[in-house]
Amino acid sequence: MRLDEYIEGFERDEAAERRRLAREKSYGITQYLDEVEDRFSEALSGESLVGSTAPSIFVGHSNYPRVSTGLLSPVGDEDRAAEYATDGAWYRQGLSIDDVVQLRTGLLNANRFTDVRSAGGNTAVRGSGTPAVHDVWDGFIGTQREVAIADRPVDVEIGLSDSRLDFDLPDDDTAAPRGPRTGAESATLTENPHVPRAVEKTLEDDDWRAEGAMAYLYRRGFDVYEINRILSAGALGEAETRRLVPTRWSITAVDDTVGKFLRGSIRSNPSVDETRVFSSEYMGNRYWAILSPGNWEFELVEMKAPGSVWNPVGSDVWIASDHEGYEGRTKYVDGGTAGAYYATRLAALEHLEEIGRQAKVLVLRHVSDEYWAPVGVWQIRESVRDALGGESGVAETFHGAVRGIEPHLPISTGDLRRSSELVAGVQASLADFST
Numbered sequence: 001m002r003l004d005e006y007i008e009g010f011e012r013d014e015a016a017e018r019r020r021l022a023r024e025k026s027y028g029i030t031q032y033l034d035e036v037e038d039r040f041s042e043a044l045s046g047e048s049l050v051g052s053t054a055p056s057i058f059v060g061h062s063n064y065p066r067v068s069t070g071l072l073s074p075v076g077d078e079d080r081a082a083e084y085a086t087d088g089a090w091y092r093q094g095l096s097i098d099d100v101v102q103l104r105t106g107l108l109n110a111n112r113f114t115d116v117r118s119a120g121g122n123t124a125v126r127g128s129g130t131p132a133v134h135d136v137w138d139g140f141i142g143t144q145r146e147v148a149i150a151d152r153p154v155d156v157e158i159g160l161s162d163s164r165l166d167f168d169l170p171d172d173d174t175a176a177p178r179g180p181r182t183g184a185e186s187a188t189l190t191e192n193p194h195v196p197r198a199v200e201k202t203l204e205d206d207d208w209r210a211e212g213a214m215a216y217l218y219r220r221g222f223d224v225y226e227i228n229r230i231l232s233a234g235a236l237g238e239a240e241t242r243r244l245v246p247t248r249w250s251i252t253a254v255d256d257t258v259g260k261f262l263r264g265s266i267r268s269n270p271s272v273d274e275t276r277v278f279s280s281e282y283m284g285n286r287y288w289a290i291l292s293p294g295n296w297e298f299e300l301v302e303m304k305a306p307g308s309v310w311n312p313v314g315s316d317v318w319i320a321s322d323h324e325g326y327e328g329r330t331k332y333v334d335g336g337t338a339g340a341y342y343a344t345r346l347a348a349l350e351h352l353e354e355i356g357r358q359a360k361v362l363v364l365r366h367v368s369d370e371y372w373a374p375v376g377v378w379q380i381r382e383s384v385r386d387a388l389g390g391e392s393g394v395a396e397t398f399h400g401a402v403r404g405i406e407p408h409l410p411i412s413t414g415d416l417r418r419s420s421e422l423v424a425g426v427q428a429s430l431a432d433f434s435t
Contacts, residue, residue, distance in 0.1 A: 003277055003404045006393025036106055036180055037165055039076030047160050047185075049110065053078040055085040055153040057144050058109055058178070059116075059232050061246035069244055070111025071144055071156060071187055072179075077106065081153035087225040091382035097283050100375040108165075110158045110184040112140055116234070116244040133234040133242050141234075141244075143187040148233035149203070150193035151226075159186035198222070203235055210237035214254060215261040224346070225378070228254045248339070251377060255342035262349035263328060267296055269352070272359040275395045277405065280387035284308070284370025287363065287383050288405050289348065292398035294360040296352075299323040299422045300337050300344045301362070303410050307369030317410050323421045339377045340365070347384035360398065362422045366410055399425070 043049055052073040060068040074084045084103050095103075118132060133141065147154045162183030198220040202213040213236045217227050227236075232250040234242045245253065275292040301321040304311040311318040320336030324345075333341045348361045363384060395401035402423055406413050417424045 001391065001393050003393040003395040003401060006277060006279075006391070007404055007408070036075065036108060040108060040165060040180070040182070043075050047163065049073075049075070049108075049158040049160060052108075052110075052158055053081040053153045053155050054147045055081045056107075056229060057148050057233055057247075058111070059244050059246045059250070060111075061248055064246065065116045065243075066113055067116060067244065067246060068111045068113055068181075069141070069144060070109040070181065070184065071147060071158065072107040072109055073156070073158075074106050075108045078153075078155075085153070085225075086376060086378055088223060088378070088382050088385075091282065091379065091386065097371070097373050097375055101373055104375075105179045107179040109179060109181040110160065110187070111181055112161070112184045114141060114244070132240075133244060140184060140187045143189055145233040145235050146189055146193050146195075148229040149195050149199050149235055151196050151199075152194060154193045155190045157188045157190050158184050159188075161185040196222075199230060199235075202230075206239035208238065210241075211257050211261075213237065214257045218258050218261070224251075224254045224258060224381075227258070252339045252342050255339070255346045255377075255381070259342060259346045259349050260328065262346070262353050263296065266349060266352045266358045267326065269356055269358045271295070272355075272357045275398050275401050276392040277395060277401050278387040278390060278392045280383050280390065282383045282386075283375065283379055284368045284372070285379065285383060286366040286368070286408075287380075287387050288366075288408075289364075289384060289387050290362045290395075290398060290401045290405075291348075291352075291359040291388075292362075292401065295326045296358045297323075297325050297360040297422065298345050298348060299362050299420060300341050300365065301416070301420050301423075302337055302340060302365045302367065304367040305369050305410055308367045308371045309374050310367065317415075319411060319415065319419045321419045321421075340380050343377045343381035344384050347381055347388060350385065351388035360422065362398075362402075362420070364405065364409065368410075398422075 040049075043052070052071075052075060054071045054073040056072045058070045058072055062068070072084070074081055077084075084107055090100060116133070137145070143156060147156065160182060165180040165182050198217055202208060202217065205213075210231065214227050214231065217230070218224070228247075228250050230236055231254060232245045232247050234244045236242070271293045272291055273293060275290065278289040278291070280287050299321060301319065304318040304320075306314045306316065322333040322335035322337045322341045344363050344365070348363065352358055352361075365380070393404075395404060402416075406416065409416065411419075
């Protein structure tokens with residue numbers, strides 16, 4: 001399919017889109033939280049929360065290394081607990097922003113503070129008498145880890161230190177919405193969790209570095225969502241270095257580590273033999289991916305419209321970009337794309353490994369003002385996975401592909417070239433400019 005045939009029909013009726021958005025957009029978050037508070041009150045038995053089913057965990061990053069760590073459970077909706085865990089199924093089901101906000105704000109975070117290196121409630125270091133994370137499989141931290149390594153939601157009883165609820169929402173577009181919090185004193189399993197044998201293997205090997213364990217689990221069919229929970233609970237890596245990892249950090253760490261593993265496997269592959277353009281759209285985000293002949297090279301350019309989550313009050317499109325060459329990056333991205341970079345790169349590398357090729361890859365993300373609430377970096381990962389797994393158009397050259405896309409972008413050609421190393425041709429080969 002020629003590129004112009006592929007792109008034809010992408011023009012939309014903007015007025016109709018805004019009317020549709022006005023019908024779909026919901027500001028019912030307060031109502032969701034009120035419902036959770038009612039269910040929470042009904043589930044209380046003295047100072048305990050009984051009959052709770054936890055599909056996931058959360059580890060905060062504020063005040064690191066003494067952080068808030070909690071069990072997430074949909075109080076009063078235990079039969080559907082698995083649906084509340086963030087994973088790629090949300091994309092395949094076509095959940096809207098409103099759907100995700102409702103699910104995430106419906107999760108109660110029963111939490112307590114602890115040092116990331118210890119199983120005690122107070123700051124502790126090795127040798128202080130407080131057990132290190134890898135030594136403990138009971139108490140609150142042990143129960144949290146059991147929940148994280150299980151392959152299905154686990155029934156728990158939670159002893160509370162505070163029966164009041166606290167409410168907050170994240171303020172950026174890479175963090176998932178969060179529900180109310182309450183203080184937890186203890187947590188106990190009320191059933192035996194089912195732990196996959198591959199996870200048990202990584203736990204039993206005290207000398208297995210976290211990077212190798214993550215690659216092993218990924219190769220055994222675990223998606224990054226599952227690996228992220230296991231890493232966050234302090235259940236991966238050499239025993240003496242295991243610690244709780246803030247959820248936000250563990251998401252990026254897993255995307256980065258698995259991405260590096262895949263990059264190493266594709267760099268000896270032959271190049272793709274033609275330039276292809278892929279596209280997808282989800283939750284007010286439009287993605288374009290260009291794969292062009294050449295050695296591995298990757299760049300993400302994000303364009304965030306005024307009124308979107310990351311650019312709520314600006315009058316101009318906010319642009320950020322990050323890039324890597326054949327050898328990869330030696331430092332964390334600093335161009336402003338943050339976790340989106342690693343999620344997008346992972347999706348690109350998965351596709352290249354699947355087709356047995358390497359390529360020069362440019363991904364363009366346009367965040368419109370339809371993206372009115374943050375849902376998490378998962379939607380970026382899944383959108384690019386979906387784009388690369390779908391139909392594509394063929395362009396004669398890399399720069400021909402860019403020219404075909406430019407009319408559909410919210411920035412000028414000059415702004416794009418100033419923001420993108422690949423588009424500017426800094427790393428391009430002369431072949432890209434041939435006709």
